[in-house]
Amino acid sequence: MKNFINLINNAISDGTFIKCAFSNPRKNDGFKKITAAYVTINDALYIQFTMFKDNKAFHENIDLENMSSFINSHCVGFKQIQFFTTLHDYHILVNKKGEATIKAKPPTQKLPIAISHNRQKSYILDTPSSAPFLKALDIMDANEKIKPSKYDKYKQINRYLEIVSDVLEALPNDPIRIVDFGCGKSYLTFALYHYLNTILGRKAMVIGLDLKEDVITFCNDLAKKLRYNDLIFQVGDIGHYTTDQQIDMVVSLHACNTATDSALEKAIGWQSKVILAVPCCHHEAYTQIQNDNLEPILKYGLLKERIAALMTDGLRANILEIIGYKVDVIEFIDMVHTPKNILLRAVLKTSASFDTLSYTKYQNLCDTLNLDLSLARLLNLPSDHLI
Numbered sequence: 001m002k003n004f005i006n007l008i009n010n011a012i013s014d015g016t017f018i019k020c021a022f023s024n025p026r027k028n029d030g031f032k033k034i035t036a037a038y039v040t041i042n043d044a045l046y047i048q049f050t051m052f053k054d055n056k057a058f059h060e061n062i063d064l065e066n067m068s069s070f071i072n073s074h075c076v077g078f079k080q081i082q083f084f085t086t087l088h089d090y091h092i093l094v095n096k097k098g099e100a101t102i103k104a105k106p107p108t109q110k111l112p113i114a115i116s117h118n119r120q121k122s123y124i125l126d127t128p129s130s131a132p133f134l135k136a137l138d139i140m141d142a143n144e145k146i147k148p149s150k151y152d153k154y155k156q157i158n159r160y161l162e163i164v165s166d167v168l169e170a171l172p173n174d175p176i177r178i179v180d181f182g183c184g185k186s187y188l189t190f191a192l193y194h195y196l197n198t199i200l201g202r203k204a205m206v207i208g209l210d211l212k213e214d215v216i217t218f219c220n221d222l223a224k225k226l227r228y229n230d231l232i233f234q235v236g237d238i239g240h241y242t243t244d245q246q247i248d249m250v251v252s253l254h255a256c257n258t259a260t261d262s263a264l265e266k267a268i269g270w271q272s273k274v275i276l277a278v279p280c281c282h283h284e285a286y287t288q289i290q291n292d293n294l295e296p297i298l299k300y301g302l303l304k305e306r307i308a309a310l311m312t313d314g315l316r317a318n319i320l321e322i323i324g325y326k327v328d329v330i331e332f333i334d335m336v337h338t339p340k341n342i343l344l345r346a347v348l349k350t351s352a353s354f355d356t357l358s359y360t361k362y363q364n365l366c367d368t369l370n371l372d373l374s375l376a377r378l379l380n381l382p383s384d385h386l387i
């Protein structure tokens with residue numbers, strides 16, 4: 001999959017291909033540029049290649065089955081390729097040895113409507129290359145249909161990957177190192193690895209950490225079965241996890257109570273470029289929260305629980321911003337699936353200093369609600385961060 005021709009072939013067979021352009025030829029005696037886009041001729045789909053030479057344009061209409069052999073014979077020898085799919089924009093640079101550096105960004109182009117009717121697929125995992133992965137996770141049956149009972153899970157995984165696709169630009173060059181804290185049975189960890197390595201052709205090295213030995217054994221066996229060689233699962237407690245590697249992205253989805261705070265503390269300590277966290281049960285704030293003016297509402301246990309959860313997540317988001325991250329608070333999946341659906345997506349800013357004014361506001365709100373939350377304590381705010 002490192003090979004860009006495979007990437008283009010996959011996009012054609014997946015129905016996600018929109019167009020591409022090969023430019024900057026290594027030799028001067030051939031075509032200066034070649035573009036490729038869909039064209040319909042008598043209701044049949046073709047790829048129209050337009051080749052530019054000596055201020056003239058030559059067209060060839062190639063059927064989809066013969067597209068890759070056409071590319072192999074006519075489109076090699078270019079240093080630069082712009083390649084657009086419904087899922088990503090790719091910018092590919094090819095060196096003298098023919099090795100490609102592939103950068104993926106969120107998509108900016110759409111398929112023309114007439115073509116999208118029979119080509120466009122709606123999910124990131126709606127690709128033939130995802131079938132072995134989906135079968136191994138028991139989401140897809142032997143006939144390559146999503147099992148009705150697993151459809152919600154399928155949608156959730158795709159939604160997660162869409163959220164990841166929005167932060168691709170913030171990730172560094174390969175290899176990307178990722179830790180998934182409290183990975184559990186790891187549907188989403190496997191999906192993240194599959195997306196980055198198989199679908200996007202990046203090199204992502206992923207570690208999943210969880211307290212449960214049996215779950216970790218299960219995940220390591222599955223990673224072996226799928227030949228996901230850079231996906232490793234370890235037993236351990238988030239709070240005690242150490243590594244001497246730079247971790248570029250930290251994920252923590254539904255880790256219990258203050259385990260999310262430990263995950264955020266680790267990520268901030270490593271200055272990870274991207275953090276994705278979906279907090280889960282918020283016992284800490286529930287046991288602390290108190291405010292006489294809110295008493296008429298806090299007396300209802302259910303509402304107190306919801307308010308404690310919202311305050312904790314809002315305050316966590318504030319801390320990330322105070323420390324230097326740009327934070328989005330977004331819905332992970334709709335409320336029908338789970339009330340634990342708030343995702344904090346944080347991207348490290350290039351230049352950031354401790355935001356003292358926002359910290360004062362944070363502290364005022366904590367005082368108002370009688371909260372003394374783990375994340376601020378773990379980070380020893382503000383003293384460890386004031387320059």
Ligand SMILES: C[S@@+](CC[C@H](N)C(=O)[O-])C[C@H]1O[C@@H](n2cnc3c(N)ncnc32)[C@H](O)[C@@H]1O
Pocket residue numbers: 181182183184185186187188209210211212215236237238239252253254255256259280
């Ligand atoms: C609700 S599951 C979520 C699993 C997965 N991330 C997901 O979203 O499907 C929470 C997991 O976090 C793990 N966990 C909780 N506290 C932890 C800690 N301190 N260190 C490591 N794992 C932890 C639990 O063992 C459990 O497997």
